[in-house]
Amino acid sequence: AQSVTQPDIHITVSEGASLELRCNYSYGATPYLFWYVQSPGQGLQLLLKYFSGDTLVQGIKGFEAEFKRSQSSFNLRKPSVHWSDAAEYFCAVGAGTNDYKLSFGAGTTVTVRA
Amino acid sequence: DAGVIQSPRHEVTEMGQEVTLRCKPISGHDYLFWYRQTMMRGLELLIYFNNNVPIDDSGMPEDRFSAKMPNASFSTLKIQPSEPRDSAVYFCASSLERNQPQHFGDGTRLSIL
Numbered sequence: 001a002q003s004v005t006q007p008d009i010h011i012t013v014s015e016g017a018s019l020e021l022r023c024n025y026s027y028g029a030t031p032y033l034f035w036y037v038q039s040p041g042q043g044l045q046l047l048l049k050y051f052s053g054d055t056l057v058q059g060i061k062g063f064e065a066e067f068k069r070s071q072s073s074f075n076l077r078k079p080s081v082h083w084s085d086a087a088e089y090f091c092a093v094g095a096g097t098n099d100y101k102l103s104f105g106a107g108t109t110v111t112v113r114a
Numbered sequence: 115d116a117g118v119i120q121s122p123r124h125e126v127t128e129m130g131q132e133v134t135l136r137c138k139p140i141s142g143h144d145y146l147f148w149y150r151q152t153m154m155r156g157l158e159l160l161i162y163f164n165n166n167v168p169i170d171d172s173g174m175p176e177d178r179f180s181a182k183m184p185n186a187s188f189s190t191l192k193i194q195p196s197e198p199r200d201s202a203v204y205f206c207a208s209s210l211e212r213n214q215p216q217h218f219g220d221g222t223r224l225s226i227l
Contacts, residue, residue: 032213043118043205043218051213090157100145100212101170104157 002027002095006105021076023091031095033074038088086112118219126225132194137206149205
């Protein structure tokens with residue numbers, strides 16, 4: 001079964017600085033990869049997805065992620081964070097015959113300081 | 115377009131009571147998922163439906179939990195009897211196809227006293 005690791009539980013970043021959130025997955029073939037964001041009291045909103053093709057994926061809110069097969073990673077980046085980016089971010093993977101069954105990472109909480 | 119709609123947003127009830135959570139998926143989505151989110155266990159898939167039929171309920175924690183989807187626009191998750199350890203945020207999500215992105219509702223925050 002696939003699994004996802006988000007090594008960073010909490011990241012603090014200054015407004016205007018760049019942000020990178022790490023995500024590593026465990027699966028033998030190419031999985032389906034997603035990044036979701038959750039604001040307090042809200043559901044999860046899809047930021048971007050990777051199924052195949054170009055390994056650099058653009059998403060909403062200025063986010064992008066890069067799929068690196070050799071490193072089994074799908075890191076999320078944003079060049080300049082805004083205070084509204086403070087939230088919890090989840091990486092998820094679906095794979096194989098159970099591709100509907102997303103495995104979510106534990107999440108990374110992002111705090112943005114002025 | 116309306117997203118996934120869940121009700122109620124908050125539920126506080128006493129142990130032993132029956133709890134019913136409701137979900138309206140996005141119109142046209144053939145897949146519906148129920149998740150539970152807790153600090154200790156993160157996001158867990160409880161059950162999913164395809165075309166109103168339950169396909170995989172292996173994540174349902176106990177027989178106290180049951181889910182139904184009587185039609186394409188409505189699903190319920192029921193807990194009877196409820197226990198304090200059931201306190202969590204319950205999310206419903208839907209997707210167009212099985213490997214397409216899942217769209218989440220805002221969740222139901224359940225507190226069992």
